[in-house]
Amino acid sequence: MxxxxxxxxxxxxxxxxxxxxxxxxxxxxxxxxxxxxxxxxxxxxxxxxxxxxxxxxxxxxxxxxxxxxxxxxxxxxxxxxxxxxxxxxxxxxxxxxxxxxxxxxxxxxxxxxxLCPTMTSTLRLWNADYHTATGEQQNVTLADGSSIYMNAASALNQDYSSGQRRIELLAGEAEFKVSKDKSRPFVVVADNQEIKALGTDFVVKITSQGIKVSVVESAVQVSQPGQSSIEPVTVHTGEQLNIPEGQRPEPVAAINLSHASPWRSNRLIFESEPLSQVVEDINRHRPGHVFLSRPALGELRVSGVFNLDEIDSLLDAINKTLPVKSIALGERYVVLY
Structure with a gap:
């Protein structure tokens, strides 16, 4: 040779x-x-x-x-x-x-x-009552007049009964605008947490690190069934609750309401967000997959406002502003290292 x-x-x-x-x-x-x-x-x-x-x-x-x-x-x-x-x-x-x-x-x-879900999990998501694909968003109007705005790569099931309106968020993110019905509480279940609507407008997001609950209007009560040692937390307008996987809820923090569901305005907004979470959001909206080569890279912080129609500009910004490089594997797959 x-x-x-x-x-x-x-x-x-x-x-x-x-x-x-x-x-x-x-x-x-x-x-x-x-x-x-x-x-x-x-x-x-x-x-x-x-x-x-x-x-x-x-x-x-x-x-x-x-x-x-x-x-x-x-x-x-x-x-x-x-x-x-x-x-x-x-x-x-x-x-x-x-x-x-x-x-x-x-x-x-x-x-x-x-990281990829098992076949059983994948089938469960695709067999959900409502689901969206990568880059797809969907608006759902329920029988009681409540509305659900689903972000990309999300799935949920609906379970309405005479005594309760129950939604199970299986994956992804959704904003809920709830019609009032005092006889039937509206409850969203996500990652072993129950989010009970005390008002009309809130956002629930499942990530690999846990869940985030943001309130746009009125309030919600977040609890963990079966964990009597963890007190329910009430989250009000302009506040966000972060619950890390397998841990207690963090203190309630103020949030800019424009950051609650920016994807509905075709944007992604990050304010000192960990790169690991940014990559999750990119993968939710971009065909293919972006990988982090080392977990330590996920701790780097990203800030900025980006158009979902130009998602690759976010990858360009990461390359230019953070100490990372990238390898493109064709047009769909990118490795950050």
């Missing part, structure tokens, strides 16, 4: 590994790879790291050439002094990336397996 003039040993190792797992490697290429490995211990180390990366992506289980034949090649390869490097180009894409970048992608692909 000729040296890769615009790359590195890691690039060459990845190129050889791709060839070895292509299912089309010729005997002559096998000998060339053995010779390349024999030339330098650094080649062996880079190839081993590339193999570990590939195994992390699950490819070697489908293409077992390396696992089955690498040991054989180690025995058969000639010494560096007698090695003959055959000028055979491996069958790989014209552009290669440094191993560190591909390891970054591998880490993010692993995140997908962790």
């Amino acid at each position: 000729p040296p890769n003039n615009d790359g590195s040993i890691e690039d060459e190792a990845l190129a050889w590994l791709i060839t070895a797992t292509s299912g089309e490697m010729t005997p002559q290429q096998e000998r060339s790879l053995a010779d390349w490995l024999a030339q330098n211990p650094a080649h062996q180390q880079a190839f081993a790291e590339a193999q570990a990366l590939w195994q992390g992506l699950g490819q070697l289980q489908e293409r077992p050439f390396v696992a089955d034949n690498l040991a054989k090649m180690e025995v058969e390869r000639v010494s560096p002094t007698n090695a003959t490097v055959h000028p055979i180009k491996p069958a790989y894409a014209k552009r290669t990336f440094p191993l560190s970048q591909l390891m970054l992608v591998a880490a993010c692909l692993a995140m997908v397996a962790v």
Whole structure:
């Protein structure tokens, strides 16, 4: 294999590994790879790291050439002094990336397996009474005249009875404008919390970190059934309650009402918001997926007002204002690292 003039040993190792797992490697290429490995211990180390990366992506289980034949090649390869490097180009894409970048992608692909919902959860969301897709919003008018404004990537179920109007928010975010009916309380259930309307207009948002309840008009009472040690919290107009996952509610905080549901005005507004939450909001509205390579990046703070029709401008702003870089995987997927 000729040296890769615009790359590195890691690039060459990845190129050889791709060839070895292509299912089309010729005997002559096998000998060339053995010779390349024999030339330098650094080649062996880079190839081993590339193999570990590939195994992390699950490819070697489908293409077992390396696992089955690498040991054989180690025995058969000639010494560096007698090695003959055959000028055979491996069958790989014209552009290669440094191993560190591909390891970054591998880490993010692993995140997908962790973060993406299970098939059961996905079916539950799509079988909900009401649901929205990525980038889609929906307005729902209920039988009692109450209105629900659903943000993108959201799902909920409705359960009305003679004694209660109950809504289960399964995922995402919604604003509720409630018609008065003293005989039937209006209750939203989200992430083991019950939000009882004491007025007419409030927003509930489920995130990976917990839930947020913002009141636009009047008040709501938030409680956690089965937790007698946690007192119900009343949230009034212009206030927000944040309840971290598995923790007690934080103190009620004032909120600018324009920040309660800016998506209804086709905007995203952030005021020192953690990057992890910003990425969640981007993924709610942007096709594909944006990944954070390291949890520590999620602690960076973002502020600004952005148009939902120009969501990629938010990614540009992140690149320009924060100590992060990005890798685009096609048009739909972006890795921040």
